[in-house]
Amino acid sequence: MILEKDGKHYTPNYVPGVSVYGEELIRERGVEYRYWDPHRSKLAALLRSGGDIPVDQCSSVLYLGAGDGTTVSHLSDLLTEGMIVAVELSSRPFRNLLSLTERRDNILPVMADARYPEEYDDLLGGVDYLYQDISQQDQVDIFIKNLKHFGPERAAIAVKSRSIDVTREPVEIYNDVKGRMKQEGFNVVAVRKISRWQKDHAIVSIDNRG
Numbered sequence: 538m539i540l541e542k543d544g545k546h547y548t549p550n551y552v553p554g555v556s557v558y559g560e561e562l563i564r565e566r567g568v569e570y571r572y573w574d575p576h577r578s579k580l581a582a583l584l585r586s587g588g589d590i591p592v593d594q595c596s597s598v599l600y601l602g603a604g605d606g607t608t609v610s611h612l613s614d615l616l617t618e619g620m621i622v623a624v625e626l627s628s629r630p631f632r633n634l635l636s637l638t639e640r641r642d643n644i645l646p647v648m649a650d651a652r653y654p655e656e657y658d659d660l661l662g663g664v665d666y667l668y669q670d671i672s673q674q675d676q677v678d679i680f681i682k683n684l685k686h687f688g689p690e691r692a693a694i695a696v697k698s699r700s701i702d703v704t705r706e707p708v709e710i711y712n713d714v715k716g717r718m719k720q721e722g723f724n725v726v727a728v729r730k731i732s733r734w735q736k737d738h739a740i741v742s743i744d745n746r747g
């Protein structure tokens with residue numbers, strides 16, 4: 538369960554006593570929590586902007602663009618009975634991601650290109666929530682490809698407008714992404730700008746239930 542205190546968010550530490558990226562550790566009713574920094578994690582920024590992360594402790598999450606595992610570590614705190622398949626293309630962040638998994642057995646790190654979901658689909662029984670944070674020009678194509686491949690009910694993409702087109706207003710890009718999702722048959726439930734914490738970013742959330 539995410540703890541909200543004084544407008545800030547915290548996750549219960551899966552590895553008590555250990556801070557992953559220098560974040561503050563606090564104790565609340567006998568449980569140790571890690572501060573979820575919105576300047577370091579777009580999902581924390583999503584929470585700050587009033588959005589939600591539709592996972593519970595048993596969820597299966599496919600995370601594309603895992604980087605060093607900063608955000609993955611907070612999902613690992615939440616998914617105590619679940620699993621995160623964390624896909625990362627580059628070897629340097631992947632090494633840090635690997636070391637994170639030494640103490641966190643609910644993260645499965647995969648070094649792969651998210652443009653090719655068939656490379657990691659045998660690792661997943663099913664996907665409850667797909668989250669993507671990849672700052673490439675073709676980020677929306679990658680997201681749609683994975684949405685079609687895995688068919689999760691819930692999903693979200695962190696859109697970095699400058700990676701798509703640096704010459705256009707971010708809001709135009711967000712509207713384009715929303716339009717493209719609708720065109721492809723996906724139900725967009727929210728577009729939340731998180732530029733207060735993450736420059737020129739918004740999170741587009743999908744809910745395909747019903």
Ligand SMILES: C[S@@+](CC[C@H](N)C(=O)[O-])C[C@H]1O[C@@H](n2cnc3c(N)ncnc32)[C@H](O)[C@@H]1O
Nearest residue numbers: 602603604607608625626627630650651670671
């Ligand atoms: C913004 S960083 C991720 C930060 C991370 N999501 C977090 O919050 O801690 C984007 C990552 O996507 C990775 N990436 C870029 N293209 C990719 C691709 N085609 N497949 C998988 N990962 C990719 C980059 O190597 C980089 O580590």
